[in-house]
Amino acid sequence: KESSETQGTQVLYCTDCKRGFHGPRFCKYLLERPHWQPYPVQKWYVDERWQEFYCPLGQRIVDFADEPQFSRIAMYLKGRD
Numbered sequence: 001k002e003s004s005e006t007q008g009t010q011v012l013y014c015t016d017c018k019r020g021f022h023g024p025r026f027c028k029y030l031l032e033r034p035h036w037q038p039y040p041v042q043k044w045y046v047d048e049r050w051q052e053f054y055c056p057l058g059q060r061i062v063d064f065a066d067e068p069q070f071s072r073i074a075m076y077l078k079g080r081d
């Protein structure tokens with residue numbers, strides 16, 4: 001089977017880091033487009049209130065993640081979080 005590079009297409013990766021807000025919706029829409037694939041998530045840390053935070057597997061930077069420091073593409077809606 002040919003790789004995506006030999007076919008002239010680039011695979012883009014999206015990770016839902018479970019932050020809520022608009023991130024899961026953006027991931028859903030991106031994954032409906034050609035060449036977008038989901039990238040696995042892992043637990044990143046737990047804060048003092050036992051809230052869990054997630055990041056892309058291996059703390060990699062992906063094309064889109066709703067955790068900004070792991071995303072190549074920024075998501076910002078003025079007046080919203």
